[in-house]
Amino acid sequence: MEKFITVKSVAAPLLENAIDTDVIFPARFLLLLDREGLGRYAFSERRNGPEPFVLDTPPYDTAKILVTGENFGTGSSREQAVWTIADLGIRCVIARSFGEIFFANCFKNGVLPIRLGGDDMAAVEKAAETAEEIAIDLEAQSIRFSSGREIRFDIEPNLKRLLLLGLDEVGMILAEEGDAIEAFEARRKAELAWMSIGIDKLHALAEEQDNNG
Amino acid sequence: MAAQTLYDKIWDSHVVADHGNGEHLLYVDRHLVQEVSSPQAFAALDQDERKVRCPEAHIAVADHAVPTLRGDRPFVEGLAFSQVERLKENAANHGIAYMPMDGERHGIVHVIGPELGFTLPGVVLVCGDSHTCTHGAFGCIAFGIGASECTSIFATQTLRQRKQKTMRVNLEGGLPNGVTVKDVILALIAEIGTGGGVGYALEYAGSTVRDLSMAARMTLCNMSIEAGSRVGIVAPDDKTFAFLDGRPLAPSGEAWKQAMAAWSDLHSDADAVFDREVTFNTADLAPQVSWGTTPEHTCAVTGQVPDPEREADQNSKSRLRKSLAYMGLEPGTAIRDIAVDRVFVGSCTNGRLEDLRAAAQVLSGRKVADSVKAIAVPGSAAVKIAAEREGLHEIFLSAGFEWRDAGCSMCVAMNDDRLTEGERCASTSNRNFEGRQGKGGRTHLMSPPMAAAAAVTGKITDVRELL
Numbered sequence: 309m310e311k312f313i314t315v316k317s318v319a320a321p322l323l324e325n326a327i328d329t330d331v332i333f334p335a336r337f338l339l340l341l342d343r344e345g346l347g348r349y350a351f352s353e354r355r356n357g358p359e360p361f362v363l364d365t366p367p368y369d370t371a372k373i374l375v376t377g378e379n380f381g382t383g384s385s386r387e388q389a390v391w392t393i394a395d396l397g398i399r400c401v402i403a404r405s406f407g408e409i410f411f412a413n414c415f416k417n418g419v420l421p422i423r424l425g426g427d428d429m430a431a432v433e434k435a436a437e438t439a440e441e442i443a444i445d446l447e448a449q450s451i452r453f454s455s456g457r458e459i460r461f462d463i464e465p466n467l468k469r470l471l472l473l474g475l476d477e478v479g480m481i482l483a484e485e486g487d488a489i490e491a492f493e494a495r496r497k498a499e500l501a502w503m504s505i506g507i508d509k510l511h512a513l514a515e516e517q518d519n520n521g
Numbered sequence: 522m523a524a525q526t527l528y529d530k531i532w533d534s535h536v537v538a539d540h541g542n543g544e545h546l547l548y549v550d551r552h553l554v555q556e557v558s559s560p561q562a563f564a565a566l567d568q569d570e571r572k573v574r575c576p577e578a579h580i581a582v583a584d585h586a587v588p589t590l591r592g593d594r595p596f597v598e599g600l601a602f603s604q605v606e607r608l609k610e611n612a613a614n615h616g617i618a619y620m621p622m623d624g625e626r627h628g629i630v631h632v633i634g635p636e637l638g639f640t641l642p643g644v645v646l647v648c649g650d651s652h653t654c655t656h657g658a659f660g661c662i663a664f665g666i667g668a669s670e671c672t673s674i675f676a677t678q679t680l681r682q683r684k685q686k687t688m689r690v691n692l693e694g695g696l697p698n699g700v701t702v703k704d705v706i707l708a709l710i711a712e713i714g715t716g717g718g719v720g721y722a723l724e725y726a727g728s729t730v731r732d733l734s735m736a737a738r739m740t741l742c743n744m745s746i747e748a749g750s751r752v753g754i755v756a757p758d759d760k761t762f763a764f765l766d767g768r769p770l771a772p773s774g775e776a777w778k779q780a781m782a783a784w785s786d787l788h789s790d791a792d793a794v795f796d797r798e799v800t801f802n803t804a805d806l807a808p809q810v811s812w813g814t815t816p817e818h819t820c821a822v823t824g825q826v827p828d829p830e831r832e833a834d835q836n837s838k839s840r841l842r843k844s845l846a847y848m849g850l851e852p853g854t855a856i857r858d859i860a861v862d863r864v865f866v867g868s869c870t871n872g873r874l875e876d877l878r879a880a881a882q883v884l885s886g887r888k889v890a891d892s893v894k895a896i897a898v899p900g901s902a903a904v905k906i907a908a909e910r911e912g913l914h915e916i917f918l919s920a921g922f923e924w925r926d927a928g929c930s931m932c933v934a935m936n937d938d939r940l941t942e943g944e945r946c947a948s949t950s951n952r953n954f955e956g957r958q959g960k961g962g963r964t965h966l967m968s969p970p971m972a973a974a975a976a977v978t979g980k981i982t983d984v985r986e987l988l
């Protein structure tokens with residue numbers, strides 16, 4: 309995963325609430341099996357609609373930052389919603405709030421979601437609308453405006469580390485916590501035997517239907 | 522020990538490691554794998570040459586992309602076909618059980634999990650699908666995850682997660698005639714908003730919930746995500762246990778006894794403190810219908826399409842204008858005057874036997890209006906078989922509905938069942954987003970009896986007048 313350190317760019321204003329995952333990445337494109345090159349399907353209906361879409365309108369067509377309203381990415385769990393905007397070059401989404409699964413998915417893909425409210429958000433919205441460049445510094449957890457004004461944002465330390473180092477979370481879990489998982493599984497097997505399903509039982513169930521249906 | 526909520530109890534029993542600062546490594550017992558969210562997850566696994574850690578923790582089934590007109594028809598080659606084939610291959614390569622499309626165990630992930638007894642109280646269950654919250658009806662922690670998280674489950678059986686805050690939703694007062702749990706959850710979302718549950722695990726409690734069947738509890742939990750919550754949960758009780766007893770994958774014999782002993786503690790302690798509590802009286806509820814492009818755009822069937830000009834702030838005004846333009850609706854229109862072109866009864870929200878029964882009750886002895894094309898799509902093969910055993914298919918068919926095979930169908934425009942530009946649909950599914958049921962399609966969410974009523978009259982109708 310690409311490391312996230314600093315990003316400097318104009319911020320594209322998509323100042324609407326509750327832009328859902330079907331708007332970001334319509335379901336019909338979920339049939340594609342790959343995760344690369346999905347940018348061309350981003351916001352498909354909007355981009356092919358009657359009004360020009362902000363991410364196609366200079367100078368925002370090269371924006372690395374997207375500014376939006378409340379509950380961005382609400383709806384489905386599709387990670388395509390992150391892959392598609394990442395493929396367009398968006399590295400940071402600033403919103404008043406996010407759909408939770410979308411928010412979690414961002415960190416797996418080198419995209420930084422920032423929650424802001426109040427005056428801070430108003431300042432970012434204004435910078436976006438006037439096409440002013442802003443600089444996001446993840447290490448310092450700051451957003452800098454051309455005026456020199458700086459605002460801070462919050463991020464969980466572990467998620468920050470993941471983005472800064474571009475880490476593979478699965479590899480990290482296996483390396484750092486493999487023993488703990490094994491110990492947990494041993495205890496679970498001893499104490500919660502009722503929870504386990506034998507693999508044979510599962511396969512038998514799956515095959516059984518060949519006879520019936 | 523301090524009093525705990527049900528969510529806390531299950532969560533705490535699954536913590537593999539506590540990283541401090543609120544982040545935990547959480548063990549996941551069960552994973553449902555479907556064709557849409559898994560190909561990239563398997564690809565990442567294969568690319569890193571990793572194995573599936575516990576093949577017995579997963580069940581694979583194709584539901585989103587499958588055609589619902591099957592019978593002897595071949596599955597036409599194309600993207601959907603490839604996606605299903607890919608799932609089969611991936612499952613076979615990694616030793617995961619795959620429930621074939623033409624078998625009796627097939628169906629929508631969230632319908633077959635409980636049917637098979639794969640979903641159990643006290644477990645942590647995930648799926649690369651946001652409606653995984655459905656399974657919380659059984660008193661487990663169940664939530665939707667993204668594809669990268671699916672890879673983590675395959676390889677490690679764990680996820681790095683933060684615990685949610687807890688909100689208890691007390692539903693009191695029972696359900697009036699003609700009103701279903703779908704109306705309750707729609708009304709609740711209209712009240713607290715689609716962001717109302719963000720950050721919270723919802724526990725549904727109260728007399729209305731206790732009286733609900735398991736199917737109804739699943740409908741309730743299913744739409745937690747539409748309130749912004751990844752998790753919805755109902756404490757298990759005798760109904761839950763009766764539902765599960767004897768299911769193919771539920772524990773049996775001695776294991777069942779052990780399970781029952783463990784499950785007896787699965788309730789929020791009497792003095793447990795929730796981060797938030799809301800109480801919602803359901804006694805005077807009317808049937809609900811969504812009129813806009815987010816589930817919170819919902820009102821009683823007796824209501825009217827709202828006027829954007831009455832909104833206080835500019836943002837809501839323009840959002841509302843956009844929604845109404847998309848929906849092709851004028852402010853002030855009576856909900857009951859809205860004509861529909863299509864009717865869809867099905868989905869993981871309302872594709873269970875009891876939903877089909879409720880729709881059939883309205884359809885019995887009536888005909889679908891000439892202007893309407895209506896389909897009924899059972900949520901699983903087992904639901905279909907059970908419905909046919911009771912003759913429900915005959916009621917649907919003689920009313921003029923099509924009677925399909927199981928799948929997500931018109932809930933999501935990923936298979937052959939979809940709306941065309943501008944078509945308006947009375948739908949028992951869960952999302953009315955722009956384009957959700959097909960590009961340019963217009964969705965009105967409602968209960969199965971309400972959808973049946975709309976099919977009969979050709980417009981949105983207060984089903985209470987037909988009962």
Ligand code: SF4
Pocket residue numbers: 584585629630631650652868869870928929932933950951
């Ligand atoms: S029926 Fe609809 S909501 Fe349910 S799993 Fe299928 S697509 Fe998702």
